[in-house]
Amino acid sequence: MAMDNTFEIRDLRVSVEGKEILKGVSLTIRKGEIHALMGPNGSGKSTLSMALMGHPLYSVTNGTALYKGLDVLGLPPDERARQGLFLAFQYPQTIPGLTVSSFLRMAVSARRGLLVRANGDARPDGPRRPGQDLLPVKEFLRELKEKMAALKLDSSFMSRHLNDGFSGGEKKRVEILQMALLNPEFAILDETDSGLDIDALKVVAEGVNRLTGPNMGVLLITHYQRLLDYIKPHVVHVLMDGRIVRTGGPELARELEAQGYEGFRPSADGGEATHATPA
Amino acid sequence: MDRHEIEAWMDRRREPEWLRRLRLEAFEAYERTPLPALQEEEWRRTDARRIPLGRVVLNGFRDGALHEEHTSGHPAGVAAYLESGPRRTGAWMETAYSKRGLILTDMELALREHADLMRPHLEGSALSLERDKFAALHAAVWHGGWFLRVPEGERIEQPIWVRSWLPRSHRFAGPRTLIVAERRSRVIVIEERESEPGADAAFHCPGVEIVCGESAEVVVVTIDRRGDDVWDVSHERARVGASASLTWIVLHLGTLARKTFLETSLEGAGAEARMVGLSLLDGVRQSDVVSTFHHGAPRTRGDIVFGGVSRDRGRSVYRGRIVVPRHARGTDSHLTHRVLLMSPDARAESIPILEIEANDVKCKHAASQGAIDPDQLFYLMSRGLPRVEAERTLALAFVEDLIGRAPAGWVQERLRERVAERFNR
Known part of the structure; x- marks a missing residue:
């Protein structure tokens, strides 16, 4: 079905604690495309990523996000993930006591439909024995080791607790590792470049480039143009004050780099700045 | 239950005179001691009147007719194994250890064969009769349980595993456990307590004594997964000698309501004890634990981390006491209590009590409780x-x-x- 190949956000409005942050965002991503979403601090970039993934603090007041004929905004976060949506977090959570490998084994099993029944409930009805709904250990470990090697993550990370004591670069690589294992259809990467030195940035960018292809659509959220030196977007959007004010090709990112965000700010009457709409 | 009944019971068990005397003294204490009142600090959260004392009967616990069955199969990776209960018992031990004097046996059998080794510990029991009515009751009518003795200098690398099990017919139980780790010995012992749930409430009143000799290194792990119909009042106590170290791990998974006293006496200079406790509460189950670390000698170290997870209407009270008398210079003691509340109806209470009379001590406590992080x-x-x-x-x-x-x-x-x-x- 044609609709399976697009992720279509229409007129999305989102409030956080009563304050409207996104004021009508529309955006369509096709599989195989990489879209960059750029904008200054406070423009609503992370709000968009959190709302699309379904964080309960971000209330959607209007709009739809259609995918496979479903409005994902009506689904709980876990169901969105199992449908193939993925968010690489700007600030991944630290969970002491949960090892990277047992977490990933559960996540992969959920994504592949082993952990969950069709109606979304945890399986099965009765008592479950540890491991019974999970991907077999051997198979999982083989896959995990392969993907970790590709991201230059030492295999000792498997038995470490999730993000506990990890450096910024390690956390971001573990996010990309999750993306590699979960094999999403649409991925949102929220400031995956922030806090990375140049070597870590290259590793992460290589990882993303390896994963993207005709079967995945990507929304790359970034503050700086730097990441776009390593991951080439097809489309660039500029988000200012909760609205997309410009959409263009990769050249738009260079334009931003040269003149900063100020020139893109909409004027007080709600229209766009004069030079923001080329004749 | 009266004195005559106890005497007849002791006759059937053919108990030695010294033990009969201890039991009768304890029974007198039981009779003259009133039930703990809600006004008493340690009983404020547990109403002793609800404890089904009417269940107390003097059970037949293989009285007189003792026999030991040797299990043909035994769990892999253990130095010794004991299955202990009123109907059957099974035991297995690595031969090399039994030749060198390691003893792991059912309490009834131990009274016959090793009374000389147990007598000093039972006579000078650290489980004080005066503690409360239930401690006296236990001392009067205890039966069942097990005895472990690790001889001087014996270092046992593999764990020792004990399973104690009570059938549904036993609505009362008062097992006694005695663990004696002699000087410079080393042992890891893990006990799983289980019971078969019955139609109505059961009452258990166990007692545990752990004796760690000078420079001994002892790990005791208790996994309590008795039935959800059990009211439990238990008194458990460890004595740690000079330069000895005890790690005591307590995992509470079962029982309907518990009142548990866990006391650790650091009796010799340089003694160390670590306690890790964890209770999981669900349904309407409740737990009231009092742990005491008594630093009775110079330069002793204590570390307690007690944690809990409560779901549904699970309720827990944890009272952590650290006592440092004037002469216990150089004490270093830490107490941490952490609770995860998984439902809005779950409750937890944390009461740290620090009684410090000595100078030059390090003592810290911390408590936290909260819901799952969104x-x-x-x-x-x-x-x-x-x-x-x-x-x-x-x-x-x-x-x-x-x-x-x-x-x-x-x-x-x-x-x-x-x-x-x-x-x-």
């Missing part, structure tokens, strides 16, 4: 884990932080397995 929950759900699974995963992660303090390998695996079983019910 951002952590969202993170796991964003990876496809259904809410129930994500909550369970976070609770297990919370628990893992405690389990990680137990000896690695067999013991940790066992603890994990038992916790997961309870969570998955």
